[in-house]
Amino acid sequence: xxxxxxxxxxxxxxxxxxxxxxxxxxxxxxxxxxxxxxxxxxxxxxxxxxxxxxxxxxxxxxxxxxxxxxxxxxxxxxxxxxxxxxxxxxxxxxxxxxxxxxxxxxxxxxxxxxxxxxxxxxxxxxxxxxxxxxxxxxxxxxxxxxxxxxxxxxxxxxxxxxxxxxxxxxxxxxxxxxxxxxxxxxxxxxxxxxx
Numbered sequence: 245x246x247x248x249x250x251x252x253x254x255x256x257x258x259x260x261x262x263x264x265x266x267x268x269x270x271x272x273x274x275x276x277x278x279x280x281x282x283x284x285x286x287x288x289x290x291x292x293x294x295x296x297x298x299x300x301x302x303x304x305x306x307x308x309x310x311x312x313x314x315x316x317x318x319x320x321x322x323x324x325x326x327x328x329x330x331x332x333x334x335x336x337x338x339x340x341x342x343x344x345x346x347x348x349x350x351x352x353x354x355x356x357x358x359x360x361x362x363x364x365x366x367x368x369x370x371x372x373x374x375x376x377x378x379x380x381x382x383x384x385x386x387x388x389x390x391x392x393x394x395x396x397x398x399x400x401x402x403x404x405x406x407x408x409x410x411x412x413x414x415x416x417x418x419x420x421x422x423x424x425x426x427x428x429x430x431x432x433x434x435x436x437x438x439x
Contacts, residue, residue, distance in 0.1 A: 246295045247292065247293060248290065248291070248293060249270060249272070249291050249293055250265070250288065250290045251263040251264050251265035251266075251270075251288065251289070252265075252286065252287070252288055253282060253284070253285050253286070253287055253289050254269055254286075255285060256279055256282060258279055259273050259276055260272065260273055260274075261274055261282065263306075270304055271304065272293065272306035273331060274291070274305070274306045274331070275307075275312075275331050275334045275335035276332075276335045277335045277410050277414060278308060280411065280414045280418055281308070281396070281400065281414040281418065291306035291308065292307045292308070292312070292313040293305060293306050293313070294313055294316055296327060305327055305331065307334075308397070309397075311339060312339070315334065315339055316330050318372065319368075319372075321371070322364075322367055322368055322371045322372065323367055323371070324363065324364045324367055325364065325367075329359050329360070332357065332358050333357055333360070335411075336357050336358070337357065338410045340404060341353075341409075342372075343376055345369075346368065346372045346373055346376060347373070347376065351366060354369070395426050396417050396418075396421055396430060398427040399417045399427050399430035400413045400414050401413075402427070402431050403416060403434060413434075416434040416435075416437060416438070417430055419434070419437060420433035420434050420437065
């Protein structure tokens with residue numbers, strides 16, 4: 245199992261990135277929202293990964309955080325949700341929004357996701373509800389929320405907790421990002437751009 249990769253970003257062609265590690269390049273499928281927050285090509289990046297092997301293909305899926313990888317793994321266990329649909333769900337809902345939709349049985353919210361009909365939305369609520377109650381699953385999420393990799397990730401997480409989508413939060417932080425800025429400064433500057 246390939247669980248984490250650290251290498252140079254060679255190409256970014258949605259929905260795939262090419263990551264080179266010691267001369268070997270890996271094709272990795274990622275949520276579409278990551279393309280706004282990944283570094284430029286030629287720079288180093290780290291992705292948590294999930295490797296799927298089938299008779300006719302081998303696919304590698306990448307995530308910026310361990311919690312997103314864990315959530316992806318749980319989503320693909322839901323009957324009717326394959327890896328590509330799981331990526332779409334992660335690209336359109338933050339972890340917090342998905343928790344909320346499942347907890348409050350918001351079928352209509354889930355049905356707004358591309359590729360999710362009523363049956364799949366209902367299955368999501370039923371099958372994910374118990375997983376979200378699982379103590380070890382919740383602990384992984386709490387730990388990951390407490391330990392972010394850099395000020396930009398922390399700032400994006402903070403904006404998501406304020407109600408912004410992952411895509412909007414990432415875009416806002418990218419506009420104001422600088423090497424010297426800490427998390428608080430990034431959040432403050434990002435919110436000022438909305439005034």
